[in-house]
Amino acid sequence: MRGVSTHFGKHAVHTDLDLEVRRGEILAIAGGSGSGKSVLLREMILLQKPSAGSIKIFGDEIASLDEAATHQLRQRWGVMFQKGGLFGALTVRENVGLPLREHTALDDKMIDDIADWKLSLTGLEPDDGVKLPSALSGGMVKRAALARALALDPELLFLDEPTSGLDPASARGVTELILKTHALYGLTIVMVTHDLDLLWRASDRVAVLGERRVMMTAPMAELQHNDNPIVQEYFVDARGDARSDAHIQARGQTAASSPVSTSAAALTPVPTPSLTTPPAPHGR
Amino acid sequence: MNSAALSQSDDHEWKLSGGWTVHSLGTLGQPLDVEACAQGDIILDGEKLEALDSAGAWVLQVWLQRHDAAATLQHWPPRMQALMEQVGAYTRLKGEPKSQPNAEPEAQPNAELNSKRMDNKSAAEPAQSSLAPLLAQIGLSAYAAAEQALALLTFTGRTATTALNLMRHPTRIRWRAVLHNIQIGGFEALPIVGLTAFLLGVVVAYQGADQLKHYGANIFVVELVGYSMLREFAPLITAIIVAGRSGSAFSAQIGTMVVTDEIDALRTIDIDPTELLVLPKIAGLLVALPLLTVFADITGVFGGMVMARSQLGIGFYEFLDRFGHEIHGSAFLVGVGKSLVFAVIIAGIGCFQGFRTTDSADSVGRQTTTSVVQSIFLVIVVDALFSVVFNILNI
Numbered sequence: 001m002r003g004v005s006t007h008f009g010k011h012a013v014h015t016d017l018d019l020e021v022r023r024g025e026i027l028a029i030a031g032g033s034g035s036g037k038s039v040l041l042r043e044m045i046l047l048q049k050p051s052a053g054s055i056k057i058f059g060d061e062i063a064s065l066d067e068a069a070t071h072q073l074r075q076r077w078g079v080m081f082q083k084g085g086l087f088g089a090l091t092v093r094e095n096v097g098l099p100l101r102e103h104t105a106l107d108d109k110m111i112d113d114i115a116d117w118k119l120s121l122t123g124l125e126p127d128d129g130v131k132l133p134s135a136l137s138g139g140m141v142k143r144a145a146l147a148r149a150l151a152l153d154p155e156l157l158f159l160d161e162p163t164s165g166l167d168p169a170s171a172r173g174v175t176e177l178i179l180k181t182h183a184l185y186g187l188t189i190v191m192v193t194h195d196l197d198l199l200w201r202a203s204d205r206v207a208v209l210g211e212r213r214v215m216m217t218a219p220m221a222e223l224q225h226n227d228n229p230i231v232q233e234y235f236v237d238a239r240g241d242a243r244s245d246a247h248i249q250a251r252g253q254t255a256a257s258s259p260v261s262t263s264a265a266a267l268t269p270v271p272t273p274s275l276t277t278p279p280a281p282h283g284r
Numbered sequence: 285m286n287s288a289a290l291s292q293s294d295d296h297e298w299k300l301s302g303g304w305t306v307h308s309l310g311t312l313g314q315p316l317d318v319e320a321c322a323q324g325d326i327i328l329d330g331e332k333l334e335a336l337d338s339a340g341a342w343v344l345q346v347w348l349q350r351h352d353a354a355a356t357l358q359h360w361p362p363r364m365q366a367l368m369e370q371v372g373a374y375t376r377l378k379g380e381p382k383s384q385p386n387a388e389p390e391a392q393p394n395a396e397l398n399s400k401r402m403d404n405k406s407a408a409e410p411a412q413s414s415l416a417p418l419l420a421q422i423g424l425s426a427y428a429a430a431e432q433a434l435a436l437l438t439f440t441g442r443t444a445t446t447a448l449n450l451m452r453h454p455t456r457i458r459w460r461a462v463l464h465n466i467q468i469g470g471f472e473a474l475p476i477v478g479l480t481a482f483l484l485g486v487v488v489a490y491q492g493a494d495q496l497k498h499y500g501a502n503i504f505v506v507e508l509v510g511y512s513m514l515r516e517f518a519p520l521i522t523a524i525i526v527a528g529r530s531g532s533a534f535s536a537q538i539g540t541m542v543v544t545d546e547i548d549a550l551r552t553i554d555i556d557p558t559e560l561l562v563l564p565k566i567a568g569l570l571v572a573l574p575l576l577t578v579f580a581d582i583t584g585v586f587g588g589m590v591m592a593r594s595q596l597g598i599g600f601y602e603f604l605d606r607f608g609h610e611i612h613g614s615a616f617l618v619g620v621g622k623s624l625v626f627a628v629i630i631a632g633i634g635c636f637q638g639f640r641t642t643d644s645a646d647s648v649g650r651q652t653t654t655s656v657v658q659s660i661f662l663v664i665v666v667d668a669l670f671s672v673v674f675n676i677l678n679i
Binding site for chain 1: 540541544545546548549550551552554555582
């Protein structure tokens with residue numbers, strides 16, 4: 001992405017933003033609420049047009065693609081939405097099989113088999129396949145959504161808040177799933193998240209959004225020692241400090257078993273800058 | 285818990301007692317306004333304070349600020365003290381506690397603050413009564429209407445091009461979805477459409493019978509019921525019922541899909557939502573609505589027949605005999621032809637409003653309402669236009 005600007009009316013979300021994703025890496029886009037993470041993702045997946053600037057995917061400028069090329073591009077990526085975006089009228093298996101049914105000439109039996117296999121890859125039981133998405137828990141919806149995103153074996157995977165709204169255990173499960181998927185398919189992953197646990201364990205590089213641009217793109221370990229105040233405020237808070245060491249190790253061990261401290265730390269409230277003055281001594 | 289109370293023990297010291305919480309605060313807020321407290325430093329003794337919550341701390345802080353007093357908290361439990369200070373910091377930040385619910389201007393003893401508030405009011409009032417907001421309102425409404433019209437045009441264009449594209453690749457037509465829509469929007473609507481049209485036929489014949497009897501022109505009830513049902517009432521009532529049943533369902537369904545990211549998901553897995561959602565609905569209604577109209581024709585005329593027999597003494601055979609002679613086929617075709625146009629309007633508006641849903645459940649409801657209102661309105665407008673055109677063409 002080069003020189004991308006986005007504004008809604010007078011409100012500028014990005015101005016002159018640059019971002020580069022390398023083939024095969026897991027790039028996380030992080031930033032505070034309202035920093036335009038999701039907007040940026042939507043621009044990459046052709047759901048929204050930036051006000052200015054250029055976005056190239058696989059070397060092609062996406063704004064100038066013709067219809068046929070757009071169709072081709074869309075079949076080379078998988079997208080997982082924050083709310084899952086599973087089709088409520090279809091069963092989970094049909095959801096996963098839908099891209100195959102639409103874009104391939106495979107027969108129904110094979111599509112169902114492939115869908116079941118993708119579901120099992122993401123840790124869902126065969127029984128879950130015949131359920132409707134509304135019967136699934138939050139974590140299962142995310143897994144099913146990931147299975148659908150992987151249906152066409154994409155080269156590029158976009159994840160929007162893959163762990164949001166999940167309890168720590170499910171979030172860890174999804175994190176491991178992302179790492180496993182990445183190892184299995186060797187695909188490029190771009191994810192939007194503000195889950196520090198996920199950032200530490202699953203990202204190769206993190207692009208920090210702030211002041212309407214990408215402030216920096218670097219691995220977590222580097223970001224932690226960065227002295228930019230915005231980066232500092234975002235990452236190097238009490239949580240990050242308490243967990244960093246444990247997590248650098250965890251990432252090294254390909255995260256087979258993660259330290260219990262993650263969930264405990266995630267539950268620790270973040271001390272907010274407080275207006276409270278220390279309690280005065282009783283009486284005078 | 286005892287209710288909250290405040291008592292003055294000496295010039296600069298006040299004792300709090302009871303529970304200063306939302307529940308036990310009672311109406312203390314108002315009398316507190318009037319009660320004076322010395323300016324400057326005072327002491328608030330919290331020894332007998334049983335409980336304090338945000339509301340209690342708020343009332344106290346506002347009271348202190350109104351009198352320009354600074355309090356030293358004595359014998360306060362640390363937690364309550366912390367809360368009190370947090371609230372204090374916030375109310376000071378907001379400056380003059382204008383939005384404070386207890387601070388009714390009437391209860392204001394402080395003349396200076398009072399006059400300040402009056403000034404604010406008198407400054408704000410002329411702006412409100414001037415023409416500018418009205419003009420702005422008109423401008424905004426016009427802009428919104430123009431925006432909506434443009435969006436509708438875009439939607440129509442996109443739907444039409446997608447439909448044309450699909451004609452060239454008929455294998456991509458989603459027959460299952462079309463049939464599903466015919467079942468839901470057509471077959472399942474049969475009972476209600478039939479009953480309504482029947483009752484309408486009864487009403488028309490009944491109203492007509494009364495007038496016709498005066499002239500001894502009883503037999504003309506056939507023309508009355510026949511033409512009015514076939515040309516106007518059957519297509520119109522069917523369209524209105526289907527707009528309420530199916531039009532609303534279309535926009536609620538698509539609207540919900542927008543909220544749950546399903547529409548975005550469709551686009552990203554390279555399935556055109558227009559092709560999957562809009563066209564089968566339009567095609568389904570294009571089949572279902574004329575058929576429903578025919579059904580409404582039948583039950584409506586039957587309702588008229590029943591009424592003609594009981595009120596005017598015209599038997600079924602006699603009625604049908606005259607019906608066959610006098611009613612032209614064109615009346616039937618006009619009604620069915622109109623229903624085709626109504627079908628496009630209802631399905632189109634239903635889908636269009638569904639896609640205009642923004643990211644909230646509230647918006648789904650609003651767009652659904654809008655879709656029903658708009659499609660019924662448009663159906664009636666178009667029906668009126670048809671009447672004019674048919675009149676000119678002498679059909």
